[in-house]
Amino acid sequence: MELPTLKVERLYRQISNLLIGYINGGEFLPGQMIPSERDLAKQLGVSRSSIREALIALEITGWVEIRTGNGVYVNNPLPTQSTAPAEEEFSLQSLVKARQIYECTTAELAALNGTDDQREKLAEINRELTQLNINNQDFLQEDKRFHLMISEMTGNEVLRDMMEYLWNKRESARFVRLEAHYAETDFPLEMNADHQAITDAILARDPTAAKKAMQLHLQHVYDRLFNE
Secondary structure, eight states: OOOOOOOOOOHHHHHHHHHHHHHHTTSSOTTOBOOOHHHHHHHHTSOHHHHHHHHHHHHHTTSEEEETTTEEEEOSSOOSOSSOOOOOOSOHHHHHHHHHHHHHHHHHHHHHHOOHHHHHHHHHHHHHHHTOOSOSHHHHHHHHHHHHHHHHTTTOHHHHHHHHHHHHHTTSHHHHHHHHHHSOTTHHHHHHHHHHHHHHHHHTTOHHHHHHHHHHHHHHHHIIIIIO
16 A cells, blocks of 8 residues: 655644635635634634744735734635645745844854955945935845855855855845735835944954844844834
């Protein structure tokens, strides 16, 4: 007898498919508002952030509409597919947490290993960032330059390439939609305060402060996207 291969699904996909089952079963009707993130998390015994990630996946595939500050509604008409199609198989929460772990190390190494020219370049990028106070493509491009510069200052080209790989993950449709809903237009104001603290620590050649500042920065990103 040939047994089927079991597939391990990410939690957000399990939740997405469960909610699709409820919609198809008539528990949630087209046009109806579904329970809040908090209520769904309590009923399913999972974190609110996992619920949010599942709802983002459902919105992208046409099952629901997220009306920020108003609720989540079942779409009318419903899409034709019975399950949410696979996109990138990674958790958005895991992506931000992975960056936090990874970039704490790159900030620490940048403070230790960055050259004078690189420190000057980082300060220049940071000055340009502080002029951008709207969460748009210009801000994101400079933000990317900032984080890549720090990884380059480690003196390890593999770490730099890994940073670009992690950053490019945020270009997934799910992450872009998450930011669109939960990263408000004033998001760069908080981020730029963090960037200044990171820059100051690296320019001061203080690896402990640089690590702490980067950890706090990416915790702020996580809290804004998943906890508010």
